[in-house]
Amino acid sequence: MWRQVACSHRILPGGWEQNGVKQLGLDLGSSNTRIVTKEKGIELLSPTAAAFEKKSGRMVAIGAGARRMLGKTPVGIEAIRPVQGGVIAEPEAATRMLRRYFKRLEAVSLFRRPDVIASVPCNINEVERRALEDTIYDAGARQVFIIEAPLAAALGAGLPVAGAKGSMIVNIGGGCTQAAVLSMGGIVISDSLRVGGIDFDRAIVQYLRKKYELLCGELTAETLKIRIGSAWPKFDRGTYDVAGRDLGGGLTKTIKVSSADICEALYGRLEQITAMVKTTLEETPPELASDIYDSGIVLTGGGALLEGLPELITRLTGIRTIRAKKAPDCVCRGIHWCLGNPAASRYIRYRA
Numbered sequence: 001m002w003r004q005v006a007c008s009h010r011i012l013p014g015g016w017e018q019n020g021v022k023q024l025g026l027d028l029g030s031s032n033t034r035i036v037t038k039e040k041g042i043e044l045l046s047p048t049a050a051a052f053e054k055k056s057g058r059m060v061a062i063g064a065g066a067r068r069m070l071g072k073t074p075v076g077i078e079a080i081r082p083v084q085g086g087v088i089a090e091p092e093a094a095t096r097m098l099r100r101y102f103k104r105l106e107a108v109s110l111f112r113r114p115d116v117i118a119s120v121p122c123n124i125n126e127v128e129r130r131a132l133e134d135t136i137y138d139a140g141a142r143q144v145f146i147i148e149a150p151l152a153a154a155l156g157a158g159l160p161v162a163g164a165k166g167s168m169i170v171n172i173g174g175g176c177t178q179a180a181v182l183s184m185g186g187i188v189i190s191d192s193l194r195v196g197g198i199d200f201d202r203a204i205v206q207y208l209r210k211k212y213e214l215l216c217g218e219l220t221a222e223t224l225k226i227r228i229g230s231a232w233p234k235f236d237r238g239t240y241d242v243a244g245r246d247l248g249g250g251l252t253k254t255i256k257v258s259s260a261d262i263c264e265a266l267y268g269r270l271e272q273i274t275a276m277v278k279t280t281l282e283e284t285p286p287e288l289a290s291d292i293y294d295s296g297i298v299l300t301g302g303g304a305l306l307e308g309l310p311e312l313i314t315r316l317t318g319i320r321t322i323r324a325k326k327a328p329d330c331v332c333r334g335i336h337w338c339l340g341n342p343a344a345s346r347y348i349r350y351r352a
């Protein structure tokens with residue numbers, strides 16, 4: 001059963017820290033794990049990846065080291081993304097990775113266990129929510145509190161969440177995209193899609209394979225997306241040389257990929273995202289829709305950094321869309337605001 005923290009007999013966010021328990025904010029994303037503390041802000045930002053020795057099960061790398069191994073591990077080693085589509089896909093790996101991160105921050109020891117506020121995607125089911133919570137408990141947490149990611153993103157982006165005026169947030173992460181309309185401190189309507197930056201990378205891999213008969217890895221595709229990617233042909237960011245395996249001859253070759261190529265490769269995924277935004281808007285009560293028309297749509301998450309994306313959404317919805325400042329960190333900044341803040345109790349829940 002889920003309860004608002006304020007109703008619980010447990011320690012309230014405002015009263016934390018008194019008994020020396022470390023308080024952490026956690027955004028366990030499909031691409032990146034971010035851990036925040038009240039005092040230092042974002043203390044840990046590391047890829048959500050882990051690599052294991054297949055035979056012994058020994059963890060050989062986590063974070064950036066494991067991410068580099070994705071898709072090119074030597075025989076006997078397996079590199080995985082423990083979180084996929086915003087939810088825990090490999091509980092064991094996620095727990096072990098998280099425990100390491102907690103230890104790195106000296107939050108977990110024989111005598112210490114932290115209290116954690118974690119973000120969860122909206123519209124996930126009870127089993128997925130429980131899996132996330134259990135992972136955090138197993139990694140060493142004493143108590144786990146939950147905040148819905150779009151709410152945290154809106155708080156982090158500085159939107160007037162508590163007021164009666166409606167606002168809309170679209171959080172585009174690595175594994176999922178969430179659109180939510182917020183008013184009076186809560187989510188009025190929301191939708192989510194298991195499509196994010198990682199799927200953009202996969203779409204680029206497929207595109208290059210088909211058009212140029214070139215096989216490259218997802219990390220190369222991500223570099224292309226970041227360097228020259230654009231959501232709209234109007235935003236031309238030049239070309240980039242990519243080396244990969246020639247599917248025609250089997251040897252390596254280098255080709256010049258243009259910004260227009262990436263735009264074409266991403267077309268299908270972006271269409272899915274814009275369709276979801278439109279559907280959410282269509283289902284929004286008219287009063288709130290007119291507020292959103294005035295205030296605009298705010299994009300957060302790493303995927304929001306794609307060049308031309310706000311302009312594309314503005315054009316397709318007719319509503320001014322902007323990218324939040326420090327968009328990838330918004331969820332984490334929202335959680336940071338909640339840490340030790342009595343006013344945050346209305347946004348946070350815990351399982352009784």
Ligand SMILES: Nc1ncnc2c1ncn2[C@@H]1O[C@H](COP(=O)(O)OP(=O)(O)OP(=O)(O)O)[C@@H](O)[C@H]1O
Nearest residue numbers: 029030031032173174175176197198302303305306
């Ligand atoms: N400049 C950029 N242009 C386009 N995409 C970018 C840029 N910088 C980062 N990204 C993408 O943002 C994604 C990561 O975003 P973020 O850290 O918000 O995801 P996450 O929180 O881990 O995932 P999720 O919330 O979906 O579980 C990656 O796919 C990355 O490639």
Ligand SMILES: [Mg+2]
Nearest residue numbers: 029173301331
């Ligand atoms: Mg995220």
